[in-house]
Amino acid sequence: MLTSAHYAEPASNWTSNSRIAPRPHRCALDDCFAQAPVRQLKAKEPLFAEGDTKSNVYKVDSGAVLIYKILNDGFRQIVNFAFPGDYVGLEMSPLYSYDAQTIAPTRIRSVSSATLWRQAREDTVVVDEIFEILSREISAARGHFLTIGRLSATGRIATFLLALAERNERKSLDSVNFQLPVRRSDIADFLCLSVETVSRSLTELKTARIISLRGWRQIKLANREALESLANGETTDNCVSQWRKAA
Amino acid sequence: MLTSAHYAEPASNWTSNSRIAPRPHRCALDDCFAQAPVRQLKAKEPLFAEGDTKSNVYKVDSGAVLIYKILNDGFRQIVNFAFPGDYVGLEMSPLYSYDAQTIAPTRIRSVSSATLWRQAREDTVVVDEIFEILSREISAARGHFLTIGRLSATGRIATFLLALAERNERKSLDSVNFQLPVRRSDIADFLCLSVETVSRSLTELKTARIISLRGWRQIKLANREALESLANGETTDNCVSQWRKAA
DNA sequence: TCACTTTCTTACATTTCGTCACAATCGAGA
DNA sequence: TCTCGATTGTGACGAAATGTAAGAAAGTGA
Numbered sequence: 001m002l003t004s005a006h007y008a009e010p011a012s013n014w015t016s017n018s019r020i021a022p023r024p025h026r027c028a029l030d031d032c033f034a035q036a037p038v039r040q041l042k043a044k045e046p047l048f049a050e051g052d053t054k055s056n057v058y059k060v061d062s063g064a065v066l067i068y069k070i071l072n073d074g075f076r077q078i079v080n081f082a083f084p085g086d087y088v089g090l091e092m093s094p095l096y097s098y099d100a101q102t103i104a105p106t107r108i109r110s111v112s113s114a115t116l117w118r119q120a121r122e123d124t125v126v127v128d129e130i131f132e133i134l135s136r137e138i139s140a141a142r143g144h145f146l147t148i149g150r151l152s153a154t155g156r157i158a159t160f161l162l163a164l165a166e167r168n169e170r171k172s173l174d175s176v177n178f179q180l181p182v183r184r185s186d187i188a189d190f191l192c193l194s195v196e197t198v199s200r201s202l203t204e205l206k207t208a209r210i211i212s213l214r215g216w217r218q219i220k221l222a223n224r225e226a227l228e229s230l231a232n233g234e235t236t237d238n239c240v241s242q243w244r245k246a247a
Numbered sequence: 248m249l250t251s252a253h254y255a256e257p258a259s260n261w262t263s264n265s266r267i268a269p270r271p272h273r274c275a276l277d278d279c280f281a282q283a284p285v286r287q288l289k290a291k292e293p294l295f296a297e298g299d300t301k302s303n304v305y306k307v308d309s310g311a312v313l314i315y316k317i318l319n320d321g322f323r324q325i326v327n328f329a330f331p332g333d334y335v336g337l338e339m340s341p342l343y344s345y346d347a348q349t350i351a352p353t354r355i356r357s358v359s360s361a362t363l364w365r366q367a368r369e370d371t372v373v374v375d376e377i378f379e380i381l382s383r384e385i386s387a388a389r390g391h392f393l394t395i396g397r398l399s400a401t402g403r404i405a406t407f408l409l410a411l412a413e414r415n416e417r418k419s420l421d422s423v424n425f426q427l428p429v430r431r432s433d434i435a436d437f438l439c440l441s442v443e444t445v446s447r448s449l450t451e452l453k454t455a456r457i458i459s460l461r462g463w464r465q466i467k468l469a470n471r472e473a474l475e476s477l478a479n480g481e482t483t484d485n486c487v488s489q490w491r492k493a494a
Numbered sequence: 495t496c497a498c499t500t501t502c503t504t505a506c507a508t509t510t511c512g513t514c515a516c517a518a519t520c521g522a523g524a
Numbered sequence: 525t526c527t528c529g530a531t532t533g534t535g536a537c538g539a540a541a542t543g544t545a546a547g548a549a550a551g552t553g554a
Contacts, residue, residue, distance in 0.1 A: 091381075092375075093382055141388030150322065192395075215550065400510080443514095462520065
């Protein structure tokens with residue numbers, strides 16, 4: 001799951017969603033999924049659709065899943081990405097309120113909702129962990145609408161790139177050179193931008209030597225400080241050209 | 248809490264946040280607050296600030312509370328409004344991640360988080376209800392970022408007005424003629440618009456005879472169909488002038 | 495290697511919204 | 525009732541994002 005926080009941090013650094021509460025050492029929820037059946041999906045396979053009766057809760061093992069809605073006007077709004085380790089469908093509602101589809105070959109575990117709730121009744125640790133995840137999700141959604149509502153196109157892109165980098169850090173992967181896991185149009189639909197604007201913003205960042213690109217997917221975050229400044233809304237867009245001059 | 252859903256509805260009408268799950272007849276959570284101490288606050292009094300240790304969960308009895316963040320750039324982002332019946336601070340995190348302040352004389356009940364969690368351990372109905380509220384909150388936050396990200400200024404205003412109307416309906420109040428509970432600048436900070444744009448959009452709606460205003464707060468939703476069309480993003484803004492001509 | 499598709503980039507015209515400056519309105523308290 | 529101050533409304537202007545349309549680059553498969 002991608003999250004962001006470009007707003008003022010409180011004194012201690014309890015804001016980044018990954019830190020809302022310390023992960024308990026015993027992961028009871030993970031245990032529920034440990035022996036769950038695994039499904040292997042190809043790219044672009046649907047997991048479920050909006051309006052389906054919610055029967056299962058999923059956990060992504062590998063690959064990537066897109067959580068999205070199709071709006072009245074036909075546009076697609078990506079609500080979230082689910083990457084390895086993320087859960088899908090934990091909220092309590094009788095029907096799924098969004099579509100889910102893989103964007104890459106994906107291995108996924110599923111546990112029936114009923115089973116999970118039974119576990120929750122027996123083990124309060126499970127309840128705590130679900131609360132924690134839901135709380136984090138609220139925080140993520142709020143952070144996302146701050147990103148959407150308050151940041152310029154370039155700021156949103158910066159936020160997105162930093163979220164990917166932070167995610168990689170958490171998983172001890174390279175957070176400077178990595179592959180973008182999604183296409184430009186997915187980024188656009190996630191950040192409420194047009195593909196063209198995404199493209200333009202990336203070019204701008206490249207020109208300012210804040211990032212560099214090899215091909216379409218391989219990216220290098222060359223100036224993380226500048227990205228953070230952009231993601232914090234501290235710089236207006238023409239300040240990007242300041243970085244450019246400095247470089 | 249104000250919510251919206253301008254995206255495509257699934258076949259059944261399970262999307263509006265108020266309908267995520269049917270309200271259980273027994274409201275265990277309400278019971279927890281029934282005998283909780285009541286505080287009377289004046290307008291513009293803070294309830295708590297971002298970064299405070301979360302000690303209590305609140306329920307608004309009367310009045311109105313603003314949930315907001317102050318961003319790095321000094322802007323205020325209103326995350327939510329809490330009106331009578333709404334809970335504040337239910338998410339599980341050791342610190343409050345936002346500020347809360349009254350905007351009107353407000354009566355509020357508070358229960359300590361510890362007490363609430365103890366209740367939750369003993370009574371699974373409480374757990375269910377909290378899950379439900381959190382799920383609704385996720386849905387609300389997501390709906391809100393669709394509103395912010397995808398709708399024009401007028402569409403956002405329309406969504407906001409409809410949310411107020413629906414809220415009044417739920418409480419069996421007048422959903423056509425009512426008082427705006429907040430100032431223009433609060434609407435602006437909630438919808439990520441400037442005060443001027445809020446003002447202009449309201450004027451536009453008034454000119455198109457979709458709404459009418461008496462003074463600054465009293466509003467009448469004259470053409471709800473048009474509002475819904477705008478909130479659904481079905482109309483581009485110059486279509487407002489079509490309604491104007493028709494009227 | 496070549497043809498072909500998908501994905502991405504760029505340029506230009508247009509639109510929307512924010513900013514600034516100032517006028518008008520409301521309503522609380524004298 | 526009147527006055528004052530906070531709030532709201534309006535117009536002009538510029539900056540930023542979008543849509544359109546055309547074209548380039550990367551990937552795909554024979």
